[in-house]
Amino acid sequence: xxxxxxxxxxxxxxxxxxxxxxxxxxxxxxxxxxxxxxxxxxxxxxxxxxxxxxxxxxxxxxxxxxxxxxxxxxxxxxxxxxxxxxxxxxxxxxxxxxxxxxxxxxxxxxxxxxxxxxxxxxxxxxxxxxxxxxxxxxxxxxxxxxxxxxxxxxxxxxxxxxxxxxxxxxxxxxxxxxxxxxxxxxxxxxxxxxxxxxxxxxxxxxxxxxxxxxxxxxxxxxxxxxxxxxxxxxxxxxxxxxxxxxxxxxxxxxxxxxxxxxxxxxxxxxxxxxxxxxxxxxxxxxxxxxxxxxxxxxxxxxxxxxxxxxxxxxxxxxxxxxxxxxxxxxxxxxxxxxxxxxxxxxxxxxxxxxxxxxxxxxxxxxxxxxxxxxxxxxxxxxxxxxxxxxxxxxxxxxxxxxxxxxxxxxxxxxxxxxxxxxxxxxxxxxxxxxxxxxxxxxxxxxxxxxxxxxxxxxxxxxxxxxxxxxxxxxxxxxxx
Amino acid sequence: xxxxxxxxxxxxxxxxxxxxxxxxxxxxxxxxxxxxxxxxxxxxxxxxxxxxxxxxxxxxxxxxxxxxxxxxxxxxxxxxxxxxxxxxxxxxxxxxxxxxxxxxxxxxxxxxxxxxxxxxxxxxxxxxxxxxxxxxxxxxxxxxxxxxxxxxxxxxxxxxxxxxxxxxxxxxxxxxxxxxxxxxxxxxxxxxxxxxxxxxxxxxxxxxxxxxxxxxxxxxxxxxxxxxxxxxxxxxxxxxxxxxxxxxxxxxxxxxxxxxxxxxxxxxxxxxxxxxxxxxxxxxxxxxxxxxxxxxxxxxxxxxxxxxxxxxxxxxxxxxxxxxxxxxxxxxxxxxxxxxxxxxxxxxxxxxxxxxxxxxxxxxxxxxxxxxxxxxxxxxxxxxxxxxxxxxxxxxxxxxxxxxxxxxxxxxxxxxxxxxxxxxxxxxxxxxxxxxxxxxxxxxxxxxxxxxxxxxxxxxxxxxxxxxxxxxxxxxxxxx
Numbered sequence: 001x002x003x004x005x006x007x008x009x010x011x012x013x014x015x016x017x018x019x020x021x022x023x024x025x026x027x028x029x030x031x032x033x034x035x036x037x038x039x040x041x042x043x044x045x046x047x048x049x050x051x052x053x054x055x056x057x058x059x060x061x062x063x064x065x066x067x068x069x070x071x072x073x074x075x076x077x078x079x080x081x082x083x084x085x086x087x088x089x090x091x092x093x094x095x096x097x098x099x100x101x102x103x104x105x106x107x108x109x110x111x112x113x114x115x116x117x118x119x120x121x122x123x124x125x126x127x128x129x130x131x132x133x134x135x136x137x138x139x140x141x142x143x144x145x146x147x148x149x150x151x152x153x154x155x156x157x158x159x160x161x162x163x164x165x166x167x168x169x170x171x172x173x174x175x176x177x178x179x180x181x182x183x184x185x186x187x188x189x190x191x192x193x194x195x196x197x198x199x200x201x202x203x204x205x206x207x208x209x210x211x212x213x214x215x216x217x218x219x220x221x222x223x224x225x226x227x228x229x230x231x232x233x234x235x236x237x238x239x240x241x242x243x244x245x246x247x248x249x250x251x252x253x254x255x256x257x258x259x260x261x262x263x264x265x266x267x268x269x270x271x272x273x274x275x276x277x278x279x280x281x282x283x284x285x286x287x288x289x290x291x292x293x294x295x296x297x298x299x300x301x302x303x304x305x306x307x308x309x310x311x312x313x314x315x316x317x318x319x320x321x322x323x324x325x326x327x328x329x330x331x332x333x334x335x336x337x338x339x340x341x342x343x344x345x346x347x348x349x350x351x352x353x354x355x356x357x358x359x360x361x362x363x364x365x366x367x368x369x370x371x372x373x374x375x376x377x378x379x380x381x382x383x384x385x386x387x388x389x390x391x392x393x394x395x396x397x398x399x400x401x402x403x404x405x406x407x408x409x410x411x412x413x414x415x416x417x418x419x420x421x422x423x424x425x426x427x428x429x430x431x432x433x434x435x436x437x438x439x440x441x442x443x444x445x446x447x448x449x450x451x452x453x454x455x456x457x458x459x460x461x462x463x464x465x466x467x468x469x470x471x472x473x474x475x476x477x478x479x480x
Numbered sequence: 481x482x483x484x485x486x487x488x489x490x491x492x493x494x495x496x497x498x499x500x501x502x503x504x505x506x507x508x509x510x511x512x513x514x515x516x517x518x519x520x521x522x523x524x525x526x527x528x529x530x531x532x533x534x535x536x537x538x539x540x541x542x543x544x545x546x547x548x549x550x551x552x553x554x555x556x557x558x559x560x561x562x563x564x565x566x567x568x569x570x571x572x573x574x575x576x577x578x579x580x581x582x583x584x585x586x587x588x589x590x591x592x593x594x595x596x597x598x599x600x601x602x603x604x605x606x607x608x609x610x611x612x613x614x615x616x617x618x619x620x621x622x623x624x625x626x627x628x629x630x631x632x633x634x635x636x637x638x639x640x641x642x643x644x645x646x647x648x649x650x651x652x653x654x655x656x657x658x659x660x661x662x663x664x665x666x667x668x669x670x671x672x673x674x675x676x677x678x679x680x681x682x683x684x685x686x687x688x689x690x691x692x693x694x695x696x697x698x699x700x701x702x703x704x705x706x707x708x709x710x711x712x713x714x715x716x717x718x719x720x721x722x723x724x725x726x727x728x729x730x731x732x733x734x735x736x737x738x739x740x741x742x743x744x745x746x747x748x749x750x751x752x753x754x755x756x757x758x759x760x761x762x763x764x765x766x767x768x769x770x771x772x773x774x775x776x777x778x779x780x781x782x783x784x785x786x787x788x789x790x791x792x793x794x795x796x797x798x799x800x801x802x803x804x805x806x807x808x809x810x811x812x813x814x815x816x817x818x819x820x821x822x823x824x825x826x827x828x829x830x831x832x833x834x835x836x837x838x839x840x841x842x843x844x845x846x847x848x849x850x851x852x853x854x855x856x857x858x859x860x861x862x863x864x865x866x867x868x869x870x871x872x873x874x875x876x877x878x879x880x881x882x883x884x885x886x887x888x889x890x891x892x893x894x895x896x897x898x899x900x901x902x903x904x905x906x907x908x909x910x911x912x913x914x915x916x917x918x919x920x921x922x923x924x925x926x927x928x929x930x931x932x933x934x935x936x937x938x939x940x941x942x943x944x945x946x947x948x949x950x951x952x953x954x955x956x957x958x959x960x
Contacts, residue, residue: 001862001865001866001869002940004862005859005862005863005866005939005940006940008855008856008858008859008862009859009939009940011851011852011855011856012852012855012856012859012936013852014848014849014851014852015580015786015844015848015852015853015856015936016580016581016936016937017581019514019517019518022514022517022581025581025582025585025847026510026585029585029588029589030506030588032589033588033589033592033593034499034502036592036593037499037502037592038499049604052600052604052605052608052821052822053604053605053606053607053608053609054608056605056608056609056612057608057612059846060612060616061612061616061845061846061849061850062849062850063849063850063851064849064851065846065847065848065849066846066847066849068847071843071846071847075589075839078605078608078609079593079595079603079605079606079609079839080593080595080605081605082603082604082605083595083601083602083603083604083605083606084596084601084602084603086594086595086596086602087592087593087594097594097596097833098594099591099592099593099594100495100496101496101497101502101505101592102505103591104587104588104589104591104592105505105506105509105588107584107587107588107590107591108509108510108513108584108585108587108588109509109512109513109555109584110587110788111579111583111584111587111788111790111840112513112516112517112567112579112581112584112788113513113516113559113560113567113579114566114567114577114578114579114788114789115559115560115563115566116564116566116577116789120532121563121564122563122564122566123559123562123563123564124529124532124533124562124563125532125533125536125558125559125560125561125562125563126533126559126563127533128532128533128534128536128537128558129533129536129558129559132536132537132540132541136540136541153633153831153834153835154831154832154833154834155832155833156830156831156832156833156834157637157830157831160678160830164678167680173682173683174654174655174657174658174680174681174682174683175654175658175683177654177680178654178655190808190809191808191832193808194806194808194830194832195830197808198640198644198678198679198830199678199679199680200647200654200657200679200680200681201654201680202653202654203653203654203655300833302833306495308590308591308592308594308835309594309596309833309834309835309836310591310834310835310836312833326674328670328671328673328674328677329670341532342532350636350637350640350674350675350678351633351634351636351637352634352635352636352671352674353577353634353635353636353780353782353789353792354633354634354636354789354790355633355788355789355790355835356789356790359555359559360591363551364495365541366539366541366545366546366551367505367545367546367548367551368494368495368545369494369541369542369543369544369545369546370541370542370543371491371494371543371544372491372492372493372494372495373495375488375491375492376488376491376492376495378488379485379488379489379492382481382484382485382488383485385481386481386485389481456492456495456496457496459485459489460482460485460486460489
């Protein structure tokens, strides 16, 4: 047996490259990444390719290894080039992403040291770091002591965790699902609908609350619908508002909705994945300062703090309710229960073992301080206002509502033409041009174009470029 | 407005360090990480501290930034040192983690380039890479074409996704929950119970299926219970087996259970988060080769492929069922629906935007090839057998069942002493000694110690060290 062990150990040793081999691998990756970053200004925001990365299949996983240089070449050709470049300031579609540099170092260090941030006993420091990040976010929205939360992979799991917490807090078991009513506008993010389904609430009635002309929830209609449902013997149990809708950037009147929901004993959740961090800016609309009135709030650091993808967050006003909905015991975890000094993330999340997400957030916030994040968010709001203003100068532009945050809706309506067809053409041409990347949506039955500013690399020159692209296409349309 | 924009842009520019600043930050982190790796041999697997990382609170997030050197010092003292070191080969508790080096480079590159792997239109190459990884795992367990899956943050979300898929595939709506029966042994991982709750199935009856003396599910008892429930007007809808239990490393008889479940039209799910990748070895027990008979299987690359935490995986035999349970449309995603060439992860997962998990898996598999993973897994099995054999030589050791995979149960039962108290003392002393880290569990009402070998850095010398520690403590116990 001893010689078999020695033999296997030697074969497995490939998995542990020594310092020189690590340097070789690291130098290759680091210099590739530096080239990527230094070349960002000249890269397109969207690249159309015929192959769409199909070449990856020509390099199957096999028994023996390959050289890092060959892998990086394949990576570049098949993954880095085709499609959308979310690291680009020209990404002005959906809700743009970011990827500030220190987070990549945080992920690197987290992967090497592999701290287990799920349970206090296993890594008290890693757990404290995650809890400090939750507390910092609770502070910026104004949650009291006693609030809790969870660092998630993104808004979807954070919203799911909120909905499960609401379901448990309000005692909605399977028997009560069909009479437990959920309220939201049709502009709520689709991950909320998805989460409702995952949480086993598919048969719960979902009411579409009316919106004002700026796509914001009407609290009066909410109150009326809740009261009517109550009279009909139903249980209004959950209201979901948006702290910045994805489609139009509208901010629901959080404070008023909170009063309506509270008076009717419903859980009030706000999906502020997109807009929540604007609370750091003086420009934020009032309702963003009222997030603390909600029972739970979702924020996405991979949106509003410009982190690379993989960082959402849930905050819950009463940590105990999050805990009750998500804790679970096991025999083989018995050693871990000795210490109760600090809440363990695994007791406040659908996850147990997971990526240590605290470090990629803590490191940039500590290195840079909050000030530049604040400034960058303000800049995004002003860039959107700037774009909106400049759009007025382009002929036959129909504009959506004044941007409250950093999303702007617009459509080109040249007289005598089918506007939907024109705008469908425009977005296709913008996307294949690729210098900037915008997206489109359907609102009130019409096809609208959207500009969303949240990439930290988007600056005035980027917005000017977007305006140039749009102007040129509008001119072309006029000549056709 | 122009000067305001220029001013904000300049304040925000701190978020974009230039090449020289990046090098400064990177050099500090890289040299810290190298020191960590080079010192691993001499580090304890568990470090008891009084402070438990409390000093992190002395360094709050503030408006201005801090130096990387100060942050790394704080990190080391408060996060890296206290508690368990999962990067250590001496981590022999719970299910050990790993952290092979190329994954850290994968995470680094993923964070910088920030590809969005959720939707094919956005990043066709990143999506293909994730799909190739799913397909590779489907191949190694023997799933047919038409299988699908998802790269998750870990086993918990993967199991949740499987349970939601089963619930939808079997049409268990809220009205049917109370008569839809779930079957598992009491050794199933607790994240399955947690996922059942999250999925709104808390009122579904859960039957504890009998186990043989080696903690493996008894298919006959399963069949009997299912038939009895059917006769009683209930719907047996889900059977959950384990491809390596956490507590004892037992592998349920997958093939036989599959036949029982299939004959009764129930969904058959296997949580093989711990043991699934042993399918790569010639030593794997037969049931691990029968995983392809299940409707869905969970594997954890952050366990069996030695990746850093943050990588689980779900495989589903019929991709279409996973898709039906998790897809969802939205207006603002309309541009993304043009291309249907390749399945999009966001349609097969509770998540939408998330960490690009494909690269941290693809890079090490490509760089090293499969051979060293295979050898390393075999080594883990043989190390456990070696440990088990050597335990026989220590007086008054009661041994659990022959290890099927890489978990070994044992307890010290010196005559005339309270064995539970003795073993509680032993585990405390092993953990405060810290040279190796073992855990304990309660099985059949008794306190057992566990050795689990799955860290890729665990070799014969590590197991010898564990034996030395145990021998010394047993001697001490004999003298007391």
